[in-house]
Amino acid sequence: MKVLLIKDVKGLGKAGEVKDVKDGYGNNFLIGKGYAKAATDAVLRQWEAAKRNEAQIKEYEISQNEKLKDELAGVKITIKTKLGANGSPFGSITKDEIAKALKEQKGYEIDKKSLECDNIKALGEHEISIKLTHQIHAKFKIEVVGE
Incomplete structure (x- = not known):
């Protein structure tokens, strides 16, 4: 058989x-x-x-993720945070906040679990990596500013 x-x-x-x-x-x-x-x-x-x-x-899926990678390369979002007494951010910027800001400011809906970064605890510009499917990684920039 x-x-x-x-x-x-x-x-x-x-x-x-x-x-x-x-x-x-x-x-x-x-x-x-x-x-x-x-x-x-x-x-x-x-x-x-x-x-x-x-x-x-x-x-x-690979072609769509490559297209998304190219689009995100030029993206820069701004996140405002409260400042502590010494001028540094009060607390840290989490993956959840980054994902929400990316959706609100640029319209890209990314799962916070796919973000590859630690919590951000400093002002200034930071590069964030996103793990997409099929071993494709995209990067974009965020700028953390004080309120």
Whole structure:
């Protein structure tokens, strides 16, 4: 019996491979547990179509993230903070504040978890890195000023 593995199976193969197995093992274990499907022409065509579709989606996401990276390279946002007695910021600027300011000032909605920076505790200009999908990193600048 020929089966198309849907999931990796230890000792047999990886997802996407077509394997020849005994009927009982194929029907009762692999297909029964959802690790494989019977390798008919229709199933193989459907698998290939799904793989092509995933590749197109990935290519589209990469192009969109590259475009976003280029747009963010020229972005500079300003964050106002209260100053302490010695002229330094009172508290620190968090990732949440940076994400909110980026959305309010420039319209880019970025998840605060994708920002790669520590809390900012000084006035002036700082460079912030954003981890986008598919190992793409974008950078933009923020300026921290006192109120």
